[in-house]
Amino acid sequence: MFDFLRTSYDLNELLLKGDGENYGINVMLDKRTGRLTGWLSYAWGRARRRFENPLYRKSYPASHERIHELNVVGTYRFNQRWSVGATGVFASGTPFTAPKHFMLINGTLVSEFGEFNANRLKPYFRIDLSANYNFSCKNGRESGINFSVYNATCRANHLFYRLKFHKGKFGYRPVQFLLRILPSINYYYKF
């Protein structure tokens, strides 16, 4: 770290500064009665950014911008003991800056980047499933056990891309979470 700081590197040079605006709409449907409860929401939004850097003269999408996002959450109660739930998230991919090509310089591969945030990751899609078993419900106190699976469809949602080297090979590869699916068991006590 001291080597990094001691040379002519300046962290401020690595940050893009500027301003921007966010705008959008959100609609939501909520069902609170009956065996099946839950809600559904859809959001359309834009997040645009402008920078002081003269190399970035246009308005660009922010790196976290998801133009469309649909969330579906539902719970079905079979009886006093058992209930199941599901959450679905469908969203546009976020912007990223992809290289136009690589070049061989000084014995290594170097990226030549295209326009800032001109590319988008593939759409995000995730479904989580859960089942709850209630042990008891006395005096407003409730306890039970929860079984859940995060990303039940095992879909590989990409986080970003990077130039990877592996066993004498190279490729511009997407990076995702190591664990695509995450099962869990929880005990809960409400008081």
Add this chain to the structure above:
Amino acid sequence: MWFLKYFLIPLNFLLFACQGDDLIDVSPQLVVEGWIDNGGFPVVIVTTTVPIRKEYTDVSSLEDCLVRWAKVTVSDEDTTVVLTGKVEEKYFPSYIYTTGQLRGEAGKCYRLTVEYGDFFAEAETTVPHVARVDSFKVEPTNDETLCQLTACLTDDSFSSNYYAFFVMENASDIPSSFRLSPQGIFLDNAEDSVLRIPVYMPTSLFKTPENYSRYFSVGDSVIVKFVNMDSVSYNFWKSFEDIRMLSRNPLFPALDNMESNIRGGLGYWCGYGASYYPVKF
């Protein structure tokens, strides 16, 4: 059902039909790597850009980007020399253009032209005076099999103050030419005229993270090249170092592309005031 028919299905198409992990497909460009040392012959490597590939591709396929049939000329104020192409295994790709008829001289300007098919690239550079290192210091690290190399030098007020360290391994199993030492590019704007600069082992396409260390192993034998350069060359190597350090870092990704003094292509044409130092650890 109306909800499914009129809202969810169209929305699903909207979400999934419009966008993918889109990558730009652009036409190739000429990449020129060229340098001329004070007292040395010009060396030029000509390649084309490497297309983006999502699938893993063998590193040896990068040889396909090599340009073997370019017309490369270097000229000073008096003479123009057409460089000859030849196989040189220590470089990767293993083909260079060079000549024995023209040597770099301090203070002179050299013009490079590269013609290949529809490509035409040109650049100019000047060769500065040689800068020298006073001494090297080899120090132990926490790992007793590794050593830290530090260069000590006195800033010469006559030189341009733009410096870089390159390191070449004496390795027979992999291509090994002079590569920029990590953080080995520096601008001396300090008031203190005595500088202590760490020199690290460069990375390579042929080294995996498991068999790479920035420190030198006991028994290693390397040659350190210390160069003095002009501001244009410094700006190229500074941007190269920034890209090399940051382009694979998701927290601080590189924002700018590499600078280049090649008109009609990418890369560099640099003049160096170079001195060489063999170091055995």
